[in-house]
Amino acid sequence: MKAVQKSFRRWICLEIRIADKAGFCFGVDRAVKLVYESLEKGCTVTLGEIIHNPDVVSDLSVRGVRVVEAVDQIRDGETAVIRSHGVSAQVCRQLEDRGISYIDGTCPYVKRIHNIVREKSESGYIVVIMGDSEHPEVQGIAGNCINEPVIIADDRGLTEFLKKNNGNSQKRLAFVAQTTYNINMWSVCKKLIAEYIGDCEIYDTICSATNDRQNEAAELAARSDIMIVAGGKNSSNTRKLYDICKRVCPKSFLVENASELNMIEMLKGFSDISNVRIGITAGASTPAHIIKEVKNQMSEKLQNMDEDFNFEEAIDASFKRLYTGNRVKGYITAVNNTEAIVDIGTKQTGYVSLDELTDDPSLKPADVVKVGDEVEFIVLKVNDAEGYINLSKKKVDAMVGFDKIVKAKDEDAVLEGVVMSVVKGGVLASTNGVKVFIPASQATMRRDEKLEELVKKTVNFKIIEVNEQKGKAVGSIKEVLKAEREAAKAKFWESVQVGDKFKGEVKSITDYGVFVDLGGIDGMVHISELSWNRIKHPSEVVAVGDVLEVYVKDLDKDANRISLGYKKDEDNPIVKFENEYNEGDVVKVKIVSITPFGAFAQIIPGIDGLIHISQIADKRVTNVKDVLSIGDEVDAKITEIDSEKKRISLSIRALLEENAAESDAE
Numbered sequence: 001m002k003a004v005q006k007s008f009r010r011w012i013c014l015e016i017r018i019a020d021k022a023g024f025c026f027g028v029d030r031a032v033k034l035v036y037e038s039l040e041k042g043c044t045v046t047l048g049e050i051i052h053n054p055d056v057v058s059d060l061s062v063r064g065v066r067v068v069e070a071v072d073q074i075r076d077g078e079t080a081v082i083r084s085h086g087v088s089a090q091v092c093r094q095l096e097d098r099g100i101s102y103i104d105g106t107c108p109y110v111k112r113i114h115n116i117v118r119e120k121s122e123s124g125y126i127v128v129i130m131g132d133s134e135h136p137e138v139q140g141i142a143g144n145c146i147n148e149p150v151i152i153a154d155d156r157g158l159t160e161f162l163k164k165n166n167g168n169s170q171k172r173l174a175f176v177a178q179t180t181y182n183i184n185m186w187s188v189c190k191k192l193i194a195e196y197i198g199d200c201e202i203y204d205t206i207c208s209a210t211n212d213r214q215n216e217a218a219e220l221a222a223r224s225d226i227m228i229v230a231g232g233k234n235s236s237n238t239r240k241l242y243d244i245c246k247r248v249c250p251k252s253f254l255v256e257n258a259s260e261l262n263m264i265e266m267l268k269g270f271s272d273i274s275n276v277r278i279g280i281t282a283g284a285s286t287p288a289h290i291i292k293e294v295k296n297q298m299s300e301k302l303q304n305m306d307e308d309f310n311f312e313e314a315i316d317a318s319f320k321r322l323y324t325g326n327r328v329k330g331y332i333t334a335v336n337n338t339e340a341i342v343d344i345g346t347k348q349t350g351y352v353s354l355d356e357l358t359d360d361p362s363l364k365p366a367d368v369v370k371v372g373d374e375v376e377f378i379v380l381k382v383n384d385a386e387g388y389i390n391l392s393k394k395k396v397d398a399m400v401g402f403d404k405i406v407k408a409k410d411e412d413a414v415l416e417g418v419v420m421s422v423v424k425g426g427v428l429a430s431t432n433g434v435k436v437f438i439p440a441s442q443a444t445m446r447r448d449e450k451l452e453e454l455v456k457k458t459v460n461f462k463i464i465e466v467n468e469q470k471g472k473a474v475g476s477i478k479e480v481l482k483a484e485r486e487a488a489k490a491k492f493w494e495s496v497q498v499g500d501k502f503k504g505e506v507k508s509i510t511d512y513g514v515f516v517d518l519g520g521i522d523g524m525v526h527i528s529e530l531s532w533n534r535i536k537h538p539s540e541v542v543a544v545g546d547v548l549e550v551y552v553k554d555l556d557k558d559a560n561r562i563s564l565g566y567k568k569d570e571d572n573p574i575v576k577f578e579n580e581y582n583e584g585d586v587v588k589v590k591i592v593s594i595t596p597f598g599a600f601a602q603i604i605p606g607i608d609g610l611i612h613i614s615q616i617a618d619k620r621v622t623n624v625k626d627v628l629s630i631g632d633e634v635d636a637k638i639t640e641i642d643s644e645k646k647r648i649s650l651s652i653r654a655l656l657e658e659n660a661a662e663s664d665a666e
Contacts, residue, residue: 014398015222019216019281025209027107027179031084032056034105038079039063043073046285047091047134050083050105051285052235053258086110087137089118090141109179109207114144116203119212120174121146124438125201128152128161128290130189131178135236138178138596162196179207179635180237180284182244183214209236210284210533216476217241217281221249224279226266226487229254230294231283233372238283245281246333253331254372257290261443269346297643320537322346327396332369340365342377348389352377356392359420359430366394375386397433404432409463414480418460419454427451428457429475436463441576445485488520489560498552506546514538516550516564525550530566532573533606572647573606580604583638589650591632599628599637601650607646613635618656632655 015460024032028051028283038044045066049057057067066078070096074080081100082091092573095102117127131138142149152158165171175193177186185526193202221227227249231238233256243254255261266366267276278298282291322328322344330344340357342350358367369375377391378399417431420437425438438461443451447470454477465474468657504516504523523549530541554563581587581603589601589609598612616627628634637658639647 007275016278016280017220018291018294018295019213019220019279021209021213021216022280022282022286024287025107025213025284027084027109027207030107031081031107032287033079034103035060035065035601038103039065044081045078045085046081046518047071048083048085050081052232053284053287053290054232054258056285056287056289059393061383066263067383071095074098079103079104083136084110086140087106087136088140089114090143099446100385101289107179107207107326109205112140112142113176113179113203116174116205117141117145117280119148120201121149122212123172125172126150126176126228128173128175129178130158131181131184132236135178137180137236141176152478154185155192158189162192164371166168167197173197175200175202175239176205177203178236179205180210180240181206182240183211184244195290196306203205212245213237213281213284214241217247218244220281221252222243224249225251225276226278228254228261228266228278228280228294228298229282230280230291231286232256232570232618235283235285238285239371241283250280255294258293261294261297261372262663263298263490265345265348275384279508312580322348322379322382324379324381326389326576328377328379329374332371332373332375335365335369335371337364341376342391344377344389344391345387348382348384348387350377350389350391352391354395356390356394358394359433359435360418363373394433396529399427401432401434402471402473405434405463406466406468407434409466409473414462415475416458416459419456419476420460422455423631427454429461434473436461436473436475438475438477442474442478443479445481459637485520492521492556493560496552496555498555501551503547503549506542506544509542509544511537514542516548517567518550520564521562523550523552524566525564529553529564532571544620569596573604574643577604577607577648578643581638581641583641585638586655587638588633589636591628591630591634594624594628594630596624599624601634603638603650607637607648609638609650611650611652615649615651615653618653618660 010531013046014141033051035044035046035050043366044064045068046060047068049067050055050060054345061067071080071091075212080404081103082105084105084107094207117129120125126423127145128146129138129141129149129151130139130153130155131151133139133151141152150161152161154246165173168474175189177189183206190202193200208272217229221244229238229242229245229252231241231254233239233254238254242252242254251266251499267335280291280295289586328344330342332340334341334344338354340350340352344350352365354365357363357365376396377393378395380392381390383389392436405415407413415431415436417429417436420428420435420507423437424530426437427443429437429438430436440451442464443454459477460480463478464479467473469583502518502523503550504518506514508515511527513524514530515524516524527538530538535541548566549593550564550566552562553565555561587603589603590598592602592608593600596613597608600608600610609627613621613624616624621627635655636650636651636652637653637654638648639651640647
C-alpha cells in the first residue's frame with residue numbers, strides 16, 4: 001500500500017491540461033456582454049436562456065433578468081435581448097408590431113445562415129438543414145425560410161431523403177448545417193450529397209470556432225486517460241464535445257461546474273496511477289471562471305487525498321458486485337429509440353429499457369434522460385456472463401415519489417398528476433412516478449360527469465389514504481375542487497355588487513331558466529331574462545356549455561342566491577321599433593294569434609300589434625277567423641303607439657278606406 005501511495009503522490013504533481021479553445025466563443029461572449037450592458041439601461045428580458053449554461057442564467061436572474069419563451073410574455077417598458085441562437089423572422093415582426101425595444105444578440109455565424117436560407121428559399125430552393133430540430137438555433141434558421149424547410153439529424157436520415165429525391169431535377173436543393181453540428185458527421189453528409197445529387201448548393205456553415213474546438217478536444221482526449229468536459233448539460237455544442245471525447249477517451253465526464261467533480265468515480269479502474277493524464281475542455285457557452293474552478297477544484301481534491309485515502313478500495317469499487325434490488329447511480333452514455341445505456345462504474349454496462357424509464361407511452365428515452373445525466377437506478381437483473389445489467393429508473397422514481405406522497409398526506413398538501421386510465425371503481429393518476437387510485441366518488445364533483453373525460457388531463461388532488469407496507473395510496477380530486485369552490489365563493493361574496501358583469505358557462509338548464517357558473521358560484525338567469533322574444537323553453541336560446549355575458553340583477557347574500565340578467569337594453573325590440581316606426585306608417589305584418597276581439601300581428605320580432613275586429617275589414621266582421629288565419633301576411637297601418645303601455649294598434653280597414661277614396665277621386 002505504501003508503494004501505491006508513493007506512486008499516487010508522484011502523479012498528483014502532474015499538470016492538468018486545458019484545451020486552448022475551451023470556453024466562450026465569439027458569438028456567445030458577444031451575446032452575454034450585450035445582456036450585462038443592457039442592465040444599465042433598465043429592465044431586461046431574454047427570449048429564451050441567453051446561452052445554455054445554468055450558472056450564467058442564474059447570475060443574470062439574480063440581477064433581475066427574466067427569461068421568457070414568447071413575445072406576449074414581455075411587459076411594457078422591458079428591453080428584450082435575442083439570444084445567440086437567433087429567432088425566426090416572425091418573432092422579430094412580433095417585437096416590432098408591439099413596439100418592444102430589443103437588442104439582437106444573434107451570433108454573426110448564425111445570422112449568416114439566416115441570410116442564406118432566406119435568399120435561397122425566396123429563389124425557389126428547398127432548404128435542407130442538418131441539425132437538431134428541437135434546438136433553438138435550428139428553429140430560428142427554419143423560421144427565416146420563406147418555404148417549409150427539411151430538417152435532418154444525421155447521415156441515416158439524409159440517405160433516406162437523398163434516395164427519395166435522387167434524379168428529381170425539378171427540385172433545387174440548398175444544404176446548410178447547424179453552427180455546432182458535428183464536423184465529422186458533416187463531412188460524411190457532404191460525401192453522400194455529392195454521391196446522390198450533383199446539382200445542388202452546399203454551404204459550410206459550421207462555426208470555425210466549433211470546428212477548431214471539436215478537433216482540439218478530440219486530439220486532447222486521445223492523449224488523456226481522463227477527459228473532463230465542462231458546460232451546461234442542455235447545451236448542444238457541449239454534448240457534442242462530450243460525445244467526441246467519449247469515443248476517443250472512454251473515461252470522459254460531463255460536469256456543469258466544479259461541484260459535480262467526483263475524483264473517486266473518475267479514478268476508478270486505474271491499477272497504475274503513476275501515468276494517468278487528465279484533459280479539460282469546455283463548451284462554447286461555458287464561462288472562463290467555471291473552467292478555472294474545475295481545474296482548481298480538481299487540483300485541490302488531488303492534493304487533499306492524503307495517506308488515509310485507500311486507493312486500492314477505489315480500484316476495487318470498479319469491480320464491485322451488484323445484486324438485484326441494489327440502488328446505484330450512473331451516467332447516461334448513450335440514448336436510442338428503445339433504451340438508455342448507463343455507465344455505473346462497474347465492468348458491466350447498464351441498460352434501461354423505455355418501459356423502465358417512464359410509464360408515459362408518448363415519451364421516448366431521449367425525452368426522459370440526456371447523455372451526461374447522472375441518474376439513480378434499481379438493479380433488475382445482473383448478467384455477468386454477457387457483461388450487462390438491467391436497470392430501472394422508474395422504480396427509484398416510485399420510491400422517491402411515494403415518500404412525497406406520504407409527506408403530502410401528513411401535511412394535507414395538494415399534489416399534481418396526470419390521469420392515466422379509467423379502472424374498475426375509479427381512475428389511476430400518476431404523480432412523481434407513483435400511481436394513485438382515485439375512487440369514482442372522489443374523482444368528480446357530480447356523479448353524472450364521465451370519468452373518461454379525465455384521461456390524459458392534469459389534475460390536482462389530495463391524498464386521503466396511504467398504505468406504506470403495500471406502497472399504495474388513495475387520492476381525492478373532489479376535496480381539492482370543493483376547497484377551491486369554497487375559497488372562490490368567499491372571495492366572490494366579499495366583492496360582488498348589483499350591476500357587476502361576468503362571463504360564465506351554462507352548467508344546467510331548467511324549464512324556468514338556466515344556471516351559469518360565475519367561477520365556483522352559480523347564478524340563475526330566469527327564462528324571462530334570456531330573450532326579448534317570446535320563448536317556450538330556455539333551450540331555444542342557449543345550450544349547456546355556452547359562455548354568456550351576464551350581469552347581476554339582484555343579490556341575496558344570506559341565502560347565497562344571485563339573479564342574473566342576460567338580455568340587453570339595446571336589443572329591446574320596443575326601442576328598435578320606436579326608432580324606426582311612427583304612427584301612420586304602413587307595414588307588412590304576420591298574423592301570429594287570433595282572439596274573439598281581433599288578431600295579433602308581428603311587426604318585427606318581439607313586437608306585435610293588435611288589429612281590432614272592427615279594423616280587419618271595411619265591412620262588419622262577426623268572426624275574425626272568417627277573414628284572417630295564423631300565418632297570413634297582410635298590409636296594415638299603424639294607427640296608435642302607446643309607449644307607456646307598450647301597445648300598438650293596427651288597422652287594415654284604414655288602408656282599404658284610403659284606397660277606396662283614391663279610386664273614387666280618380
